[in-house]
Amino acid sequence: MKSKSIEEFYQDIVRDSDIKPSSLLPSGIQKEIGHFNVFNIQELFEKMKQKPVMPYDRRAYFKISLIQGKNRVEYADRVIDIEENALLFATPKIPYHYVPQDTKQAGHFCVFTTEFLTKDKSGIDLDKLPIFQTDGYPVFQLTKEETIAIDLIFKKIHDEINSDYVYKYDLIRNYVAELIHFGQKLQPVTALYSKHNSAARVSSLFAELLERQFPIESPHQRLELKSAKDFATRLSIHVNHLNKVLKENTGKTTTELISDRLIHEAKILLKQTDWNISEIAYSLGFEELAHFSNFFKKQTALTPLSFRV
Missing domain, CATH: 2.60.120.280 (Regulatory protein AraC)
Incomplete structure (x- = not known):
């Protein structure tokens, strides 16, 4: 933010x-x-x-x-x-x-x-x-x-x-x-x-901050918020509190929610753009192509190249 x-x-x-x-x-x-x-x-x-x-x-x-x-x-x-x-x-x-x-x-x-x-x-x-x-x-x-x-x-x-x-x-x-x-x-x-609706507000604001970063429209565009700590800092709350609230409200951890959204966007970019995989990895906040490939395969059981084909 x-x-x-x-x-x-x-x-x-x-x-x-x-x-x-x-x-x-x-x-x-x-x-x-x-x-x-x-x-x-x-x-x-x-x-x-x-x-x-x-x-x-x-x-x-x-x-x-x-x-x-x-x-x-x-x-x-x-x-x-x-x-x-x-x-x-x-x-x-x-x-x-x-x-x-x-x-x-x-x-x-x-x-x-x-x-x-x-x-x-x-x-x-x-x-x-x-x-x-x-x-x-x-x-x-x-x-x-x-x-x-x-x-x-x-x-x-x-x-x-x-x-x-x-x-x-x-x-x-x-x-x-x-x-x-x-x-x-x-x-x-x-x-x-x-305090009645505080948990719901934290969940809502987290979702707003997450979605505000998408869609990725250029290989030069890059995500700023990539980790649970990044989001907690933006919301001025402790990362443990953010994790607890999101787990109670969604059943998933902060990292899982971020990963789900990253995979969704990665699939769109792989299928709907001609960007090379290094550019996609960079725009999604990965410092190394290998890190992105390992992340994608762990989430989908496919390599980015296999999914694109």
């Missing part, structure tokens, strides 16, 4: 709308200090022609959101339903899927790159913060008083980013740090984490 860049983030926002990406960019920020921007959710929704849906993806940027309204956040092994006010922290380490559940959306969110909030600029080491770890709970339920306090910080960020103050981004870093520390002091909303 390729991480979505900050440029793709803006493309997603303006898709199917009359908004120009350039109109959303902040003023006075240079590339050498990284990227930062802040948005009012209600205003953004009003400009968009259809309800935005953030697909299950990994992002190449951080995001902090004050969410006011019904929403659902889906991770590989858990689903979080937000009924009212919540503070959400998103990290490049964890792919997720964000789905508004109604049109009554309010709040704020900011996005920033690692370069914007480096330790030497802010004193914060993002990689070591508990709130951004892969095993953490990144959504926090807010009381009315906490919502007001967070809303005030975001309003300060909006005011500052629109100001002419020369050092405004230094000040904004302090506000972002305040948001981070505010979140770390809150208790995670573990009660909102639905």
Whole structure:
């Protein structure tokens, strides 16, 4: 899964709308200090022609959101339903899927790159913060008083980013740090984490990632995900958990499911293309032709050449 860049983030926002990406960019920020921007959710929704849906993806940027309204956040092994006010922290380490559940959306969110909030600029080491770890709970339920306090910080960020103050981004870093520390002091909303369908979600997302790699349309195209560990890494879960879930839901191990799909595609390529067997082996992720031949014969009792004939 390729991480979505900050440029793709803006493309997603303006898709199917009359908004120009350039109109959303902040003023006075240079590339050498990284990227930062802040948005009012209600205003953004009003400009968009259809309800935005953030697909299950990994992002190449951080995001902090004050969410006011019904929403659902889906991770590989858990689903979080937000009924009212919540503070959400998103990290490049964890792919997720964000789905508004109604049109009554309010709040704020900011996005920033690692370069914007480096330790030497802010004193914060993002990689070591508990709130951004892969095993953490990144959504926090807010009381009315906490919502007001967070809303005030975001309003300060909006005011500052629109100001002419020369050092405004230094000040904004302090506000972002305040948001981070505010979140770390809150208790995670573990009660909102639905485990009921987590196994089904892991199985579904595994199947989606597997199928997303096919069909192979060129001998220069090559599979990126070839092992159980590759898929577990993409889903940000432990490989043992992935194996357990798939075995319980399908009766097969992760490796068996991958092998079945590889054999299916190998048969198609052998019968329907004129690629040589080395090219087919390469496109399916095998480093050596002998490895592919042994794999194919083990699965089918035939060599690739015999099957092609």
